[in-house]
Amino acid sequence: MNNHWSHRHLLDLAVLTQQDFELVLELAERFRAIPSQGPRRLPALQGRLVATLFFETSTRTRNSFEIAARRLSADVASFAPASSALMKGESLLDTALTYAAMGAELLVVRHGSSGVPGAVARDLEAMGHRVAVLNAGDGLHSHPSQALLDLFTLARHFAPRQPTMQALAGRTIAIVGDILHSRVARSNLWALSAAGATIHLCGPSALLPGCFADFLAAMPPGCNPDPIPHRGAVHLFRNLDEALTDVDAVITLRLQKERAQRHLLTNLEDYHRAYGITHARLERCRAGAPVLHPGPVNRDVELSSRLLAEPQRCLVNRQVSHGIPIRMALLYLLATTLER
Missing domain, CATH: 3.40.50.1370 (Aspartate/ornithine carbamoyltransferase)
Structure with missing residues (x-):
């Protein structure tokens, strides 16, 4: 399969081409078809750290991303606002920078305000961090x-x-x-x-x-x-x-x-x-x-x-079931852009 994916971040679907959509569906179908019996982990993201930064509550989306990351053999760091330094006045950007400094290459960001994942992506890029940001839902903007x-x-x-x-x-x-x-x-x-x-x-x-x-x-x-x-x-x-x-x-x-x-x-x-x-x-x-x-x-x-x-x-x-292979596909595709 030729991988023509060129997006460092995924913030909005308006930017995707027909080929991009087809690539996501094709990969998701491959991941979905992995037999339910026996080992289900793939080594695709082994040694990589995925951080889920959910500033807004979630059950399906958060767990689906974390299961998807683990099935690709990634390490997962989960952010919980109530027990974080946000309660001590740390800014959202500093939170993201902290995870980047810990080695997180993929940040899955959910926030109640529109545009926050995009702002995190721009700020991290401006500071020279090779990090991919995936929008897990922001305000009234995009999911x-x-x-x-x-x-x-x-x-x-x-x-x-x-x-x-x-x-x-x-x-x-x-x-x-x-x-x-x-x-x-x-x-x-x-x-x-x-x-x-x-x-x-x-x-x-x-x-x-x-x-x-x-x-x-x-x-x-x-x-x-x-x-x-x-x-x-x-x-x-x-x-x-x-x-x-x-x-x-x-x-x-x-x-x-x-x-x-x-x-x-x-x-x-x-x-x-x-x-x-x-x-x-x-x-x-x-x-x-x-x-x-x-x-x-x-x-x-x-x-x-x-x-x-x-x-x-x-x-x-x-x-809900299909959310896992779709998110596996997205994490995999964004990780490939970090290697270029």
Whole structure:
């Protein structure tokens, strides 16, 4: 396999080419196919230190990255803010510098404010450190690995023998819920459109502003022209039944309950009636359309409990499982750039 990966850091999926996406999917499928019996560790990152700097709480993402790193034989250092020098006034940059000084070559950074992983990457580069930074979720900006595992999960669903970008070309995917506050939705827009999928965004006006119709036109700095010459289209819907008509798959998003308290919603029961995904609602989709959710799920708010109990239709646990090979692929690819 030719490795044409050229990105020192992974901060946003808008910068990836079609070839980059295909490379991640191909590597993830290879890592996924490792037999579950016997030794599962590969020596790819042996002797290297991966530091997970999670300034924001996480269960799935953090554990998935740490399992992925260990399966590649890397050493792992976990950062916990509550027991760190941050409590004594140490800056975020000094924390990152400390791990770099300890020999960490790959920093997986999660933060509640947009742009923090990018700022860490720029500051470390300016100081001459050969460190790769992987964004594990920052504010309302981006969550690259989540969107890539969603992409991989959908590709494997539609083409289990050959999960490539082509498996999603020409398909229609609905993303439902709190788009405004979702970094997952933003990253999925870049990933799914790169595969040539049409995207239906659906949610109440308070959680889905009209500006999202033009989201893909606003390329981030340093990404001009668009590395994907022909992206799929984005359409906005307020009515869920219309948004789900003839779609091939549905991604529903976690509704943060504090939105209701801030009067962005009336109440959770009304939200479920209008935007909750149920068996009855899925009848408008194409036959067998799967449902995804980044987790954690608010049962009977975004998804019905009955639907969650059907693993052939609801792919939530499959997403969690696929997060490990996807993150193995990303850690491996970023490590290769440090050798050049």
